[in-house]
Amino acid sequence: MLFSKKFFAFLPLALACACFALPQTGTFRDARDGHIYRTVVIGSRTWMAENIAYKVENSACYDNNAGNCTKYGRLYTFEAAKKACPAGWHLPENDEWKRFRTVIEDSDGKEAAWVSLKSRDKWDGSDRYGFDVVPAGKATDTFMDLGKSAHFWSATSEEGDAYGWHLAPPGDFTMDFDISSNMYSVRCLKNY
Numbered sequence: 001m002l003f004s005k006k007f008f009a010f011l012p013l014a015l016a017c018a019c020f021a022l023p024q025t026g027t028f029r030d031a032r033d034g035h036i037y038r039t040v041v042i043g044s045r046t047w048m049a050e051n052i053a054y055k056v057e058n059s060a061c062y063d064n065n066a067g068n069c070t071k072y073g074r075l076y077t078f079e080a081a082k083k084a085c086p087a088g089w090h091l092p093e094n095d096e097w098k099r100f101r102t103v104i105e106d107s108d109g110k111e112a113a114w115v116s117l118k119s120r121d122k123w124d125g126s127d128r129y130g131f132d133v134v135p136a137g138k139a140t141d142t143f144m145d146l147g148k149s150a151h152f153w154s155a156t157s158e159e160g161d162a163y164g165w166h167l168a169p170p171g172d173f174t175m176d177f178d179i180s181s182n183m184y185s186v187r188c189l190k191n192y
Helices: 005-019 068-074 078-085 093-106 112-115
Strands: 024-029 036-042 045-048 149-159 161-168 172-178
Touching: 036 093, 045 093, 078 149, 078 172, 093 112, 093 149, 093 172
Parallel strands: none
Antiparallel strands: 024 036, 036 045, 149 161, 161 172
């Protein structure tokens, strides 16, 4: 069988594209307020591909500006975060976040994983997985780090405080034990 020069010129591009399959995406409509969230499958689990924006007590928009909720989702205290996810979804435990991180780091390496998770249009990332991490900042005694970092609650707690997962310079996706009154973003994970 003879192949043309055009075939061989196209072959490296086709092979490169085959290695980077597009993420499996979808949408979910929150029956509580009608908000439609993007979803993505990472590993074998379905995650919300954006920060949740459902209003519960002890949640806020960054700087109390509603436009920031539209762009970045809401920030929640730990107690509020436990109430934020809709039926059929939940706040991920540390073990679930660890499995998520392992999938990304095993594919991209620890250093590149940070860029692969960051949003293309709201941060300087590649968003290779469709997870679309935005630099929503956080709140402690004041709002801080908008445009610089992303912080997510875990459902894992000890003695009233909880664990948070942080994506911030220099580029690691790390877990820390945090004060439950801090306000972080929430990503919901679909129940099995």
